[in-house]
Amino acid sequence: FILGRAFTAMVLCILFLPAFRVKTVNIEGNVVLSDEEILSMTGLSYGDHILSGVSGNIFDLLSLNYGKTEQAIMEKNPYVESITISVKIHSTINIEIKERQKIAYIKTADGYLAIDRDGIVLELSSADNASEVRPVICGM
Numbered sequence: 001f002i003l004g005r006a007f008t009a010m011v012l013c014i015l016f017l018p019a020f021r022v023k024t025v026n027i028e029g030n031v032v033l034s035d036e037e038i039l040s041m042t043g044l045s046y047g048d049h050i051l052s053g054v055s056g057n058i059f060d061l062l063s064l065n066y067g068k069t070e071q072a073i074m075e076k077n078p079y080v081e082s083i084t085i086s087v088k089i090h091s092t093i094n095i096e097i098k099e100r101q102k103i104a105y106i107k108t109a110d111g112y113l114a115i116d117r118d119g120i121v122l123e124l125s126s127a128d129n130a131s132e133v134r135p136v137i138c139g140m
Contacts, residue, residue: 021048022045022046022049025046028094032079033079033097078100082098103117
């Protein structure tokens with residue numbers, strides 16, 4: 001009976017205390033993507049509960065694992081090579097990101113494809129800004 005009340009009190013504290021609301025977000029490693037874009041991709045915003053981006057089972061919830069959110073970001077944005085989202089109690093979210101870098105462009109009928117060192121297409125640039133795309137790989 002006492003254990004049940006203690007558990008209920010703990011859950012209520014976690015849900016309603018301001019210490020569990022996002023007040024600070026530290027983003028490191030981004031060059032191409034802005035802090036706002038990265039924060040938007042996570043689905044988090046200031047004032048949200050720190051558990052709102054946690055996905056998965058009860059173990060993910062207890063360990064504050066944002067693994068599924070990280071995976072979804074890497075799948076949706078080709079610039080994101082890796083991302084780690086962690087929580088520091090007292091309302092801080094730390095986001096560490098590693099971006100892919102453009103190394104060349106490939107000319108296509110629609111414009112220029114920017115690629116990274118692994119050949120992953122990062123973006124399509126229009127033919128209008130051809131003077132800004134260097135180096136261009138030809139003959140493919």
